[in-house]
Amino acid sequence: MALINIYTDHKKRIDTAVLLLLAIGLIGYINNFFLIWLVLGAVYLVSFYEANQLFGVQDNSLYAYAALLWIAAVFYPYGDDLFVIAMVVGASLVAYKPSMHWKSFLPFIYPTAGMLFLLTLYKDYDITAIIWLIAVVAGADIGAYVFG
Structure with missing residues (x-):
């Protein structure tokens, strides 16, 4: 229950962090x-x-x-x-x-x-x-x- 509250309270930050990590991972995977x-x-x-x-x-x-x-x-x-x-x-x-x-x-x-x-x-x-x-x-x- 507490994790759901943390996510809903900080949804914008968490979503941004996940997108940035995915972008960094993709750029690192391409490695150009x-x-x-x-x-x-x-x-x-x-x-x-x-x-x-x-x-x-x-x-x-x-x-x-x-x-x-x-x-x-x-x-x-x-x-x-x-x-x-x-x-x-x-x-x-x-x-x-x-x-x-x-x-x-x-x-x-x-x-x-x-x-x-x-x-x-x-x-x-x-x-x-x-x-x-x-x-x-x-x-x-x-x-x-x-x-x-």
């Missing part, structure tokens, strides 16, 4: 580099938007730079090097153009490093490494929630 790149790119752009909101950055031209960076990630095999190169270019632009505010640099730090890491992890170790990463993070998150 360009599909993974496309999905991670979409997640990257959404997280870039959220980072802009978080840091209070209003410059819409940054989305084009973020998209170019993600496109470069397809061709450049080392995501960590690409991140460092992007940070050096960004810091140079902030230093060279006094009109550019340093806060415009922040959205490139927060989501970019993690997303490039995930893409590099997939390139180097295949989908099983990402599955293990998701399992470990989910297990730690659930453990922290349940046990405090």
